[in-house]
Amino acid sequence: MGKEGFIEALVRPTVRALTPYSSARDEYDGAGNKMIFLDANENPFDNGLNRYPDPHQKSLKKLIARVRSLSPDQILLGNGSDEVLDLLFRVFCEPYTDAVITLPPTYGMYAVLAGINAVENIEIPLTPDFQPDVDQILEKAGAHTKMIFLCSPNNPTGNSLDPARVLAILEGFTGLVVIDEAYIDFSEAEGFVPLLKTHPNLVVTQTLSKAFGLAGIRLGMCFAAPEIIAFLKRVKPPYNVNELTQQRARTALSNLDKVAREIGELKASRAQLRKGLLDIPFIEEVFPTDANFILARVDNARLRYRQLVDKGIVVRDRSSQLGCANTLRFTVGTPEENTALLNTLKILDT
Numbered sequence: 001m002g003k004e005g006f007i008e009a010l011v012r013p014t015v016r017a018l019t020p021y022s023s024a025r026d027e028y029d030g031a032g033n034k035m036i037f038l039d040a041n042e043n044p045f046d047n048g049l050n051r052y053p054d055p056h057q058k059s060l061k062k063l064i065a066r067v068r069s070l071s072p073d074q075i076l077l078g079n080g081s082d083e084v085l086d087l088l089f090r091v092f093c094e095p096y097t098d099a100v101i102t103l104p105p106t107y108g109m110y111a112v113l114a115g116i117n118a119v120e121n122i123e124i125p126l127t128p129d130f131q132p133d134v135d136q137i138l139e140k141a142g143a144h145t146k147m148i149f150l151c152s153p154n155n156p157t158g159n160s161l162d163p164a165r166v167l168a169i170l171e172g173f174t175g176l177v178v179i180d181e182a183y184i185d186f187s188e189a190e191g192f193v194p195l196l197k198t199h200p201n202l203v204v205t206q207t208l209s210k211a212f213g214l215a216g217i218r219l220g221m222c223f224a225a226p227e228i229i230a231f232l233k234r235v236k237p238p239y240n241v242n243e244l245t246q247q248r249a250r251t252a253l254s255n256l257d258k259v260a261r262e263i264g265e266l267k268a269s270r271a272q273l274r275k276g277l278l279d280i281p282f283i284e285e286v287f288p289t290d291a292n293f294i295l296a297r298v299d300n301a302r303l304r305y306r307q308l309v310d311k312g313i314v315v316r317d318r319s320s321q322l323g324c325a326n327t328l329r330f331t332v333g334t335p336e337e338n339t340a341l342l343n344t345l346k347i348l349d350t
Protein backbone atom coordinates (compact mmCIF):
# COMPACT_ATOMS: atom_id res chain seq x y z
CA MET A 1 0.00 0.00 0.00
CA GLY A 2 1.08 3.62 -0.38
CA LYS A 3 1.56 3.62 -4.17
CA GLU A 4 1.51 7.18 -5.49
CA GLY A 5 -1.80 8.11 -7.06
CA PHE A 6 -3.71 5.01 -5.96
CA ILE A 7 -6.42 7.07 -4.28
CA GLU A 8 -7.04 9.13 -7.39
CA ALA A 9 -7.29 5.90 -9.38
CA LEU A 10 -10.05 4.66 -7.05
CA VAL A 11 -12.18 7.79 -7.53
CA ARG A 12 -15.03 7.76 -10.05
CA PRO A 13 -13.98 9.40 -13.33
CA THR A 14 -16.87 11.90 -13.10
CA VAL A 15 -15.70 13.05 -9.68
CA ARG A 16 -12.09 13.27 -10.81
CA ALA A 17 -13.16 15.53 -13.67
CA LEU A 18 -15.57 17.61 -11.58
CA THR A 19 -15.20 21.33 -11.03
CA PRO A 20 -16.81 21.69 -7.61
CA TYR A 21 -19.47 24.31 -6.94
CA SER A 22 -17.91 27.38 -5.41
CA SER A 23 -20.17 29.11 -2.91
CA ALA A 24 -20.06 32.78 -1.93
CA ARG A 25 -18.74 31.82 1.49
CA ASP A 26 -15.95 29.83 -0.13
CA GLU A 27 -14.53 33.02 -1.53
CA TYR A 28 -14.97 35.20 1.56
CA ASP A 29 -15.69 34.00 5.05
CA GLY A 30 -18.36 36.31 6.48
CA ALA A 31 -17.90 35.44 10.14
CA GLY A 32 -16.51 38.20 12.35
CA ASN A 33 -15.46 40.20 9.32
CA LYS A 34 -15.78 43.96 8.93
CA MET A 35 -16.49 43.85 5.19
CA ILE A 36 -19.93 44.49 3.70
CA PHE A 37 -21.27 41.19 2.40
CA LEU A 38 -23.63 41.61 -0.55
CA ASP A 39 -22.52 38.42 -2.31
CA ALA A 40 -24.70 35.55 -1.06
CA ASN A 41 -28.25 36.91 -1.31
CA GLU A 42 -28.66 36.65 2.45
CA ASN A 43 -31.02 38.77 4.53
CA PRO A 44 -28.80 41.51 6.07
CA PHE A 45 -30.75 41.88 9.35
CA ASP A 46 -28.73 40.19 12.05
CA ASN A 47 -30.50 37.48 14.05
CA GLY A 48 -27.46 35.32 14.64
CA LEU A 49 -28.38 32.92 11.85
CA ASN A 50 -29.00 35.16 8.83
CA ARG A 51 -25.62 34.27 7.28
CA TYR A 52 -24.70 30.95 5.68
CA PRO A 53 -22.57 28.74 7.91
CA ASP A 54 -18.86 28.19 7.30
CA PRO A 55 -18.84 25.53 4.54
CA HIS A 56 -15.44 24.31 5.77
CA GLN A 57 -16.38 24.29 9.51
CA LYS A 58 -12.90 25.60 10.28
CA SER A 59 -13.27 26.31 14.00
CA LEU A 60 -15.12 23.05 14.65
CA LYS A 61 -12.54 21.02 12.71
CA LYS A 62 -9.75 22.66 14.71
CA LEU A 63 -11.34 21.40 17.93
CA ILE A 64 -11.96 17.89 16.56
CA ALA A 65 -8.40 17.76 15.24
CA ARG A 66 -7.09 18.55 18.71
CA VAL A 67 -9.32 15.98 20.43
CA ARG A 68 -8.50 13.19 17.95
CA SER A 69 -4.81 14.12 17.36
CA LEU A 70 -5.32 14.78 13.66
CA SER A 71 -4.85 17.73 11.34
CA PRO A 72 -7.92 19.58 10.01
CA ASP A 73 -7.20 18.48 6.44
CA GLN A 74 -7.76 14.86 7.56
CA ILE A 75 -11.36 15.65 8.56
CA LEU A 76 -14.64 15.83 6.65
CA LEU A 77 -17.86 16.63 8.51
CA GLY A 78 -21.35 15.65 7.47
CA ASN A 79 -25.02 15.65 8.40
CA GLY A 80 -24.55 12.57 10.59
CA SER A 81 -22.18 9.74 9.67
CA ASP A 82 -24.91 8.48 7.37
CA GLU A 83 -24.18 11.41 5.03
CA VAL A 84 -20.46 10.77 5.27
CA LEU A 85 -20.96 7.10 4.35
CA ASP A 86 -23.15 8.09 1.40
CA LEU A 87 -20.48 10.53 0.19
CA LEU A 88 -17.92 7.71 0.21
CA PHE A 89 -20.15 5.72 -2.15
CA ARG A 90 -20.74 8.68 -4.41
CA VAL A 91 -17.05 9.54 -4.68
CA PHE A 92 -15.59 6.06 -5.09
CA CYS A 93 -18.24 3.72 -6.54
CA GLU A 94 -19.35 3.81 -10.15
CA PRO A 95 -23.04 2.76 -10.30
CA TYR A 96 -23.69 -0.61 -12.01
CA THR A 97 -19.94 -1.30 -12.12
CA ASP A 98 -18.29 -1.20 -8.72
CA ALA A 99 -18.80 -3.26 -5.57
CA VAL A 100 -18.30 -3.02 -1.83
CA ILE A 101 -17.87 -5.70 0.81
CA THR A 102 -19.94 -5.68 3.99
CA LEU A 103 -19.86 -8.14 6.88
CA PRO A 104 -23.29 -9.07 8.23
CA PRO A 105 -24.61 -8.94 10.86
CA THR A 106 -23.74 -5.25 10.84
CA TYR A 107 -25.16 -1.75 10.54
CA GLY A 108 -27.90 -1.85 7.91
CA MET A 109 -27.12 1.44 6.22
CA TYR A 110 -24.10 0.10 4.31
CA ALA A 111 -26.36 -2.26 2.36
CA VAL A 112 -29.02 0.43 1.91
CA LEU A 113 -26.47 2.93 0.62
CA ALA A 114 -25.06 0.32 -1.76
CA GLY A 115 -28.60 -0.21 -3.07
CA ILE A 116 -29.31 3.51 -3.44
CA ASN A 117 -26.06 4.03 -5.29
CA ALA A 118 -26.55 0.96 -7.53
CA VAL A 119 -23.39 -0.65 -6.19
CA GLU A 120 -23.05 -4.40 -5.72
CA ASN A 121 -22.91 -5.41 -2.06
CA ILE A 122 -20.78 -8.52 -1.53
CA GLU A 123 -21.77 -9.90 1.85
CA ILE A 124 -19.22 -11.97 3.73
CA PRO A 125 -20.66 -13.07 7.07
CA LEU A 126 -18.73 -12.50 10.26
CA THR A 127 -17.45 -15.68 11.90
CA PRO A 128 -19.60 -17.23 14.68
CA ASP A 129 -17.74 -15.06 17.22
CA PHE A 130 -18.53 -12.00 15.05
CA GLN A 131 -15.04 -11.40 13.65
CA PRO A 132 -14.09 -10.74 10.00
CA ASP A 133 -13.24 -13.78 7.91
CA VAL A 134 -10.05 -12.31 6.47
CA ASP A 135 -9.30 -15.05 3.93
CA GLN A 136 -12.83 -14.96 2.50
CA ILE A 137 -12.78 -11.16 2.32
CA LEU A 138 -9.49 -10.96 0.49
CA GLU A 139 -10.50 -13.79 -1.81
CA LYS A 140 -13.83 -12.18 -2.78
CA ALA A 141 -12.39 -8.68 -3.29
CA GLY A 142 -12.16 -8.14 -7.04
CA ALA A 143 -10.85 -5.46 -9.34
CA HIS A 144 -14.07 -3.45 -8.97
CA THR A 145 -14.32 -3.76 -5.17
CA LYS A 146 -13.72 -0.22 -3.99
CA MET A 147 -14.48 -0.37 -0.27
CA ILE A 148 -14.78 -2.78 2.63
CA PHE A 149 -17.00 -1.68 5.53
CA LEU A 150 -15.97 -2.73 9.02
CA CYS A 151 -17.88 -1.66 12.12
CA SER A 152 -16.04 -1.64 15.44
CA PRO A 153 -17.61 -1.93 17.96
CA ASN A 154 -20.07 -3.65 15.67
CA ASN A 155 -23.78 -2.91 15.60
CA PRO A 156 -25.82 -4.99 16.50
CA THR A 157 -23.40 -7.47 18.11
CA GLY A 158 -21.53 -4.95 20.30
CA ASN A 159 -18.06 -6.50 20.05
CA SER A 160 -14.89 -4.80 18.82
CA LEU A 161 -13.09 -6.24 15.83
CA ASP A 162 -9.77 -7.98 16.39
CA PRO A 163 -7.00 -5.45 15.48
CA ALA A 164 -4.80 -8.17 13.93
CA ARG A 165 -7.60 -9.11 11.51
CA VAL A 166 -8.32 -5.48 10.68
CA LEU A 167 -4.63 -4.92 9.97
CA ALA A 168 -4.53 -7.97 7.69
CA ILE A 169 -7.47 -6.55 5.71
CA LEU A 170 -5.89 -3.10 5.52
CA GLU A 171 -2.66 -4.59 4.23
CA GLY A 172 -4.16 -7.15 1.89
CA PHE A 173 -6.81 -4.99 0.19
CA THR A 174 -5.97 -2.37 -2.42
CA GLY A 175 -9.18 -0.33 -2.04
CA LEU A 176 -10.44 1.66 0.93
CA VAL A 177 -11.13 0.08 4.30
CA VAL A 178 -13.85 2.08 6.04
CA ILE A 179 -14.05 1.49 9.79
CA ASP A 180 -17.23 2.80 11.37
CA GLU A 181 -16.42 3.75 14.95
CA ALA A 182 -19.79 5.19 15.95
CA TYR A 183 -19.46 3.47 19.36
CA ILE A 184 -15.71 3.76 19.93
CA ASP A 185 -16.00 6.03 22.98
CA PHE A 186 -17.71 3.24 24.93
CA SER A 187 -14.89 0.82 24.20
CA GLU A 188 -11.68 0.13 26.10
CA ALA A 189 -9.98 -0.37 22.73
CA GLU A 190 -7.98 2.53 21.34
CA GLY A 191 -9.66 2.36 17.95
CA PHE A 192 -8.07 2.61 14.55
CA VAL A 193 -7.47 6.36 14.11
CA PRO A 194 -3.73 6.00 14.93
CA LEU A 195 -3.37 3.70 11.88
CA LEU A 196 -4.17 6.64 9.60
CA LYS A 197 -0.48 7.56 9.91
CA THR A 198 0.65 4.33 8.30
CA HIS A 199 -2.28 3.23 6.11
CA PRO A 200 -3.38 5.68 3.40
CA ASN A 201 -6.28 3.39 2.40
CA LEU A 202 -7.93 3.69 5.83
CA VAL A 203 -11.07 5.75 6.44
CA VAL A 204 -12.51 6.04 9.96
CA THR A 205 -15.98 7.43 10.64
CA GLN A 206 -17.24 8.63 14.02
CA THR A 207 -20.25 10.58 15.22
CA LEU A 208 -21.47 12.87 17.98
CA SER A 209 -24.76 10.88 18.03
CA LYS A 210 -23.78 8.31 20.65
CA ALA A 211 -21.27 9.03 23.45
CA PHE A 212 -21.57 12.79 22.98
CA GLY A 213 -25.33 12.62 23.39
CA LEU A 214 -26.07 14.75 20.31
CA ALA A 215 -28.01 12.53 17.90
CA GLY A 216 -30.34 15.47 17.33
CA ILE A 217 -27.76 17.82 15.82
CA ARG A 218 -26.56 15.34 13.14
CA LEU A 219 -22.79 15.63 13.15
CA GLY A 220 -20.80 12.85 11.56
CA MET A 221 -17.04 12.82 11.10
CA CYS A 222 -14.78 11.20 8.56
CA PHE A 223 -11.05 10.87 9.18
CA ALA A 224 -8.76 9.96 6.30
CA ALA A 225 -5.73 11.00 4.26
CA PRO A 226 -5.99 14.61 3.02
CA GLU A 227 -6.27 13.38 -0.58
CA ILE A 228 -9.38 11.33 0.26
CA ILE A 229 -10.88 14.23 2.22
CA ALA A 230 -10.25 16.60 -0.71
CA PHE A 231 -12.26 14.35 -3.05
CA LEU A 232 -15.11 14.04 -0.54
CA LYS A 233 -15.21 17.82 -0.19
CA ARG A 234 -15.72 18.18 -3.93
CA VAL A 235 -18.98 16.25 -3.71
CA LYS A 236 -20.46 17.33 -0.38
CA PRO A 237 -23.23 19.96 -0.46
CA PRO A 238 -21.60 23.31 0.39
CA TYR A 239 -23.53 23.98 3.59
CA ASN A 240 -24.14 20.43 4.78
CA VAL A 241 -23.41 21.21 8.45
CA ASN A 242 -25.70 23.96 9.66
CA GLU A 243 -24.73 26.83 11.96
CA LEU A 244 -26.66 25.59 15.02
CA THR A 245 -25.00 22.18 14.70
CA GLN A 246 -21.55 23.72 14.42
CA GLN A 247 -22.17 25.87 17.51
CA ARG A 248 -23.54 23.01 19.59
CA ALA A 249 -20.75 20.66 18.52
CA ARG A 250 -18.11 23.25 19.48
CA THR A 251 -19.69 23.57 22.93
CA ALA A 252 -19.68 19.78 23.42
CA LEU A 253 -16.08 19.43 22.30
CA SER A 254 -15.08 22.16 24.72
CA ASN A 255 -16.71 20.28 27.63
CA LEU A 256 -15.11 16.87 27.38
CA ASP A 257 -15.35 16.32 31.14
CA LYS A 258 -19.13 16.10 30.86
CA VAL A 259 -18.88 13.60 28.00
CA ALA A 260 -16.34 11.51 29.93
CA ARG A 261 -18.57 11.52 33.00
CA GLU A 262 -21.58 10.31 31.03
CA ILE A 263 -19.53 7.60 29.29
CA GLY A 264 -18.33 6.41 32.70
CA GLU A 265 -21.89 6.27 34.00
CA LEU A 266 -23.14 4.43 30.92
CA LYS A 267 -20.35 1.86 31.15
CA ALA A 268 -21.18 1.21 34.81
CA SER A 269 -24.88 0.88 33.93
CA ARG A 270 -23.98 -1.42 31.05
CA ALA A 271 -22.19 -3.80 33.44
CA GLN A 272 -25.17 -3.78 35.81
CA LEU A 273 -27.67 -4.30 33.03
CA ARG A 274 -25.61 -7.18 31.66
CA LYS A 275 -25.57 -8.81 35.07
CA GLY A 276 -29.33 -8.38 35.39
CA LEU A 277 -29.99 -9.81 31.93
CA LEU A 278 -27.96 -12.92 32.74
CA ASP A 279 -30.43 -13.65 35.57
CA ILE A 280 -33.54 -13.62 33.36
CA PRO A 281 -34.59 -17.26 32.83
CA PHE A 282 -35.66 -16.92 29.18
CA ILE A 283 -32.44 -15.09 28.17
CA GLU A 284 -30.17 -17.77 26.77
CA GLU A 285 -27.06 -15.77 25.92
CA VAL A 286 -25.83 -12.24 26.58
CA PHE A 287 -23.13 -11.26 24.11
CA PRO A 288 -20.06 -9.32 25.26
CA THR A 289 -20.24 -5.63 24.34
CA ASP A 290 -18.00 -2.59 23.98
CA ALA A 291 -20.90 -0.34 22.92
CA ASN A 292 -23.85 1.36 24.67
CA PHE A 293 -26.15 -1.55 23.89
CA ILE A 294 -26.32 -5.25 24.66
CA LEU A 295 -27.38 -8.03 22.31
CA ALA A 296 -29.04 -11.01 23.96
CA ARG A 297 -30.48 -14.25 22.66
CA VAL A 298 -33.90 -15.09 24.07
CA ASP A 299 -36.29 -18.02 23.75
CA ASN A 300 -38.69 -16.18 21.41
CA ALA A 301 -37.67 -12.68 20.31
CA ARG A 302 -40.93 -11.76 18.59
CA LEU A 303 -42.96 -12.69 21.68
CA ARG A 304 -40.62 -10.93 24.12
CA TYR A 305 -40.48 -7.83 21.95
CA ARG A 306 -44.30 -7.59 21.85
CA GLN A 307 -44.60 -8.24 25.56
CA LEU A 308 -42.16 -5.42 26.29
CA VAL A 309 -43.98 -3.01 23.97
CA ASP A 310 -47.23 -3.85 25.76
CA LYS A 311 -45.51 -2.81 29.00
CA GLY A 312 -44.28 0.45 27.42
CA ILE A 313 -40.67 -0.51 26.67
CA VAL A 314 -39.31 -0.49 23.13
CA VAL A 315 -36.20 -2.50 22.32
CA ARG A 316 -34.90 -3.69 18.96
CA ASP A 317 -35.62 -7.16 17.59
CA ARG A 318 -32.55 -8.08 15.55
CA SER A 319 -33.72 -11.61 14.66
CA SER A 320 -33.81 -10.88 10.93
CA GLN A 321 -30.05 -10.28 10.89
CA LEU A 322 -27.72 -13.05 9.80
CA GLY A 323 -26.58 -15.14 12.79
CA CYS A 324 -28.90 -13.21 15.13
CA ALA A 325 -31.97 -15.48 15.33
CA ASN A 326 -34.05 -14.71 18.42
CA THR A 327 -31.97 -11.75 19.53
CA LEU A 328 -33.02 -8.49 21.11
CA ARG A 329 -30.80 -5.41 21.33
CA PHE A 330 -31.11 -3.37 24.50
CA THR A 331 -29.77 0.19 24.54
CA VAL A 332 -28.32 1.17 27.91
CA GLY A 333 -30.64 3.81 29.35
CA THR A 334 -30.67 5.80 32.57
CA PRO A 335 -30.37 3.75 35.80
CA GLU A 336 -34.15 4.16 36.26
CA GLU A 337 -34.87 2.98 32.72
CA ASN A 338 -32.57 -0.02 33.10
CA THR A 339 -34.23 -0.97 36.37
CA ALA A 340 -37.65 -0.67 34.73
CA LEU A 341 -36.48 -2.92 31.90
CA LEU A 342 -35.10 -5.58 34.25
CA ASN A 343 -38.13 -5.49 36.52
CA THR A 344 -40.41 -5.87 33.50
CA LEU A 345 -38.37 -8.74 32.04
CA LYS A 346 -38.60 -10.52 35.39
CA ILE A 347 -42.38 -10.56 35.37
CA LEU A 348 -43.04 -11.48 31.73
CA ASP A 349 -45.17 -14.59 31.30
CA THR A 350 -43.27 -17.63 30.19
Ligand SMILES: Cc1ncc(COP(=O)(O)O)c(C=O)c1O
Nearest residue numbers: 080081082107155182207209220
Ligand atom coordinates in the same frame (compact mmCIF):
# COMPACT_ATOMS: atom_id res chain seq x y z
C1 LIG B 1 -22.63 1.65 13.38
C2 LIG B 1 -23.37 2.92 13.16
N1 LIG B 1 -22.86 3.82 12.31
C3 LIG B 1 -23.49 4.98 12.08
C4 LIG B 1 -24.69 5.27 12.69
C5 LIG B 1 -25.38 6.56 12.35
O1 LIG B 1 -24.74 7.61 12.92
P1 LIG B 1 -25.22 9.10 12.69
O2 LIG B 1 -26.24 9.41 13.73
O3 LIG B 1 -23.95 9.89 12.87
O4 LIG B 1 -25.75 9.21 11.29
C6 LIG B 1 -25.26 4.37 13.57
C7 LIG B 1 -26.54 4.67 14.21
O5 LIG B 1 -27.18 3.90 14.87
C8 LIG B 1 -24.58 3.16 13.81
O6 LIG B 1 -25.09 2.23 14.63
